[in-house]
Amino acid sequence: MDRRMIFTKIRDPRLVTVRRGGSLLDADHHLLAVWAADCAQHVLHFFEQSQPGDDRPRRAIEQARAWARGEIRMTEARTAAFAANAAAREVFGAAKEAAHAAGQAAAVGHVAAHELGAAAYAIRAVRAATPEGGRDEAGRLECQWQRAQLPSEIRELVLDDQRLRNEKCWSLFDC
Numbered sequence: 001m002d003r004r005m006i007f008t009k010i011r012d013p014r015l016v017t018v019r020r021g022g023s024l025l026d027a028d029h030h031l032l033a034v035w036a037a038d039c040a041q042h043v044l045h046f047f048e049q050s051q052p053g054d055d056r057p058r059r060a061i062e063q064a065r066a067w068a069r070g071e072i073r074m075t076e077a078r079t080a081a082f083a084a085n086a087a088a089r090e091v092f093g094a095a096k097e098a099a100h101a102a103g104q105a106a107a108v109g110h111v112a113a114h115e116l117g118a119a120a121y122a123i124r125a126v127r128a129a130t131p132e133g134g135r136d137e138a139g140r141l142e143c144q145w146q147r148a149q150l151p152s153e154i155r156e157l158v159l160d161d162q163r164l165r166n167e168k169c170w171s172l173f174d175c
Helices: 026-050 056-068 074-088 093-107 114-129 132-149 152-165
Strands: none
Touching: 026 056, 026 093, 026 114, 026 132, 026 152, 056 074, 056 093, 074 093, 093 114, 114 132, 114 152
């Protein structure tokens, strides 16, 4: 599976905080971070089975949650995102995708649009861990699980974001 940018050239103002000229409320930004952390947490075991002594992706997910609770600054969460992405460079397959999901989750505090990256990489992790003939179905089931976790306050925003950026996200949100 290839790696490419999951963002569009023009940022969606619904995913930019009010203080930065968008329409995203802080409370919804925090919900996006928690949901992204949930998506990454759901597949973290793929990384931890491969690298049991490496806690960087787990710490990134914890930092995403801590940022959402207001316990740490965005820069701390972003630093954890970099560490999770470094961990991803050291592994392959489902473990790599799970570490990227954790990195994306931790980056939501910095840029809310990373929420879709966490979800997409989690789906990629599940697909990579599944034998060839069942990957599409496994990805659909993961996507459905993710959608079931969406808080009602951000549900329509995320579903619309998935529709708009699905092609950029490897068409993983056709579930």
